[in-house]
Amino acid sequence: MKHTKVKDLLNSSITLQEVNAKGWVRTFRNNQFIALNDGSTINNIQCVVDFENTPEETLKRITTGAAISVTGTLAESKGAGQQYEIQVAKLQILGDSDPEKFPMQPKKHSLEFLRENAHLRVRTNSFGAIMRIRSVLSFAVHSYFQQKGFVYVNTPIITGADAEGAGEMFQVTSLPLDNLPKTEEGNIDYKKDFFGKHTNLTVSGQLEGETFAMALGQIYTFGPTFRAENSNTSRHLAEFWMIEPEVAFNDLDANMDLAEDFIQYVIKYALDNCADDLKFLEARLLEEEKSKPQAERSEMTLLEKLNFVLENNFKRVSYTEAIDILRDSTPNKKKKFSYIINEWGADLQSEHERYLVEKHFKCPVILFDYPANIKAFYMRLNEDGKTVRAMDILFPGIGEIVGGSQREERYDVLIEKMKDLGIDEKELYWYLDTRRFGSAVHSGFGLGFERLVLFVTGMSNIRDVIPFPRTPMNAEF
Incomplete structure (x- = not known):
């Protein structure tokens, strides 16, 4: 008999039918009541065992964690809290679980403990909910861009280009580390490496994406990226996923329109399709908030925060105006910011971004026209010669969630910027070719997928929204 998903059984309108369900035991009470979950929903289905004849x-x-198959009658439940239950006629153990050794017992576990057991943590309600939401958000990303006529492009994971100019990249090599070949000058001879040159894991698919936008009009990438930044914080991962659209003929204003529309679409999609999981995570977050001092508690529940993004137009503010607001703000004057804003040109921190969103404007904010010297070389230089057509989207509780820009389409200006930063023209000849052959105004942005999942789930540590986090000194599983 074909088994039916627990989600479908709980949503069934037909009772007194024979059904089969398979899943894992969450709890077993009084030698009679099994809470069964198969991962299709956060909700369990109660299975009532005929213990006298079993x-x-x-x-x-x-036992908790055991995989079982139950066959019986789907009936209206006599107990509180559930509409349906399975009155079991036949029960089969598919896989035993040692109750004394199984780590995921039905009790509260610390997030750190669960990270140490990342291969099993998805069996908990919290992580089951997070990963289902992650899956739905991933689908929503593709759904949005496909509906808008974007072409999905798989950009290289192995690259010789450093898109951000940060230098914090993981090197890829097949050379023997205990006997590296050297040139006559004593340098490592990369001509003898697998690719014949120095290569790394990508930090962004943007540069390659731009080349495709210059032929296909509008494209997006959605793939893994890597950053060898030795930051052991709740906001950093060494391996993460990036969503990066690039659109020919879009200026910065059109880029901001696209980013706002996109991010509201995917959040609404999650609200429409993950109601049970979001309701559970909201309750979890409210319980967590109780243990915090009043001053540190969030002013909005999880669902209020998500609807806050949907119900408010994003306020567009220049960097210069934002600096004036921050410099004159009470937290800055009373030195309550960890990073005091004294002058134009400061690189804004999360505390500044959140102040603008949560305290000053009380809506999502798009900052634009940043100082050129704190932004990447490919961003279009404004006529003032000191700012670039960059934009960041700021959200409550998290600060920056999207970063993008109008790209520098002028060949001569791009060459000068590369020279100033010491970027080798020969290494990026192919990127420069897009400015030599049919250049046009174009724009794009990047959204770290885990940052989006973090916001939608209300979690506070980015390691808890990716299946197997990769961080400094940690590459388990």
Whole structure:
């Protein structure tokens, strides 16, 4: 008999039918009541065992974590809290679980403990909910761009280009590390490496994406990126996923329109399709908030925060105006900011971004026209010669969630910027070719997928929204 997902059983409108369900035991009470979950929903289905006619040996094997198959009648539940239950006629143990050794017992575990058991943590309600939401958000990303006529492009994971100019990249090599070939000058001879040159794991698919936008009009990438930044914080990962659209003929204003529309679409999609999981995570967050001092508690619940983004137009503010607001703000004057804003040109921190969103404007904010010297070389230089057509989207509780810009389409200006920063023209000849052959105004942005999942789930540590986090000194599983 084909088994039916728990989600479908709980949503069924037909009772007194024979069904089969398979899943994992969450709890087993009074030798009679099994809470069964198969991952299709955060909700369990109660399975009522006929313990008088079930062998004692089988009952002993129904333990937390065990995989089982139950066949019986789907009936209206007599107990509170659930509409349907399965009155079990036949029960089969598919996989035993040692109740004394299984780490995911039905009790509260610390997030740190769960990270140490990342291969099993998805069996908990919290991580099951997070990963289902992550999956739905991923689908929403593709759905949005496909509906808008974007072409999905798989940009290289191995590259010789450093898109950000940060230098914090993981090197890729097949050279023997204990016997590196050297040139006559004593340098490592990369001509003998697998690719014949120095290569790294990518930090962004943007530069390659731009080349495709210059032929296909509008494209997006959605793939893994890597950053060898030795930051052991709740906001950093060494391996993460990036969403990066690039659009020919879009200026900065059109770029901001696209980013706002996109991010509201995916959040609404999650609200429409993950109601049970979001309701659970909201309750979890409210419980967590109780243990915090009043001053540190969030002013909005999780669902209020998500609807806050949907119900408010994003306020567009220049960097210069934002600096004036921050410099004159009470937290700055009373030195309550960790990073005091004294002058134009400061690189804004999360505390400044959140102040603008949560305290001053009370809506999502798009900052634009940043100082050129704190932004990447490919961003279009404004006529003032000191700012670039960059934009960042700021959200409550998290600060920056999207970063983008109008790209520098003028060949001569781009060459000068590269020279000033010491970027080798020969290494990026192919990127410069897009400015030599049919250049046009174009724009794009990057959204770290984990940052989006973090915002939608209300989690506070980015390591908890990716299946297997990669961080300094940690590459388990």
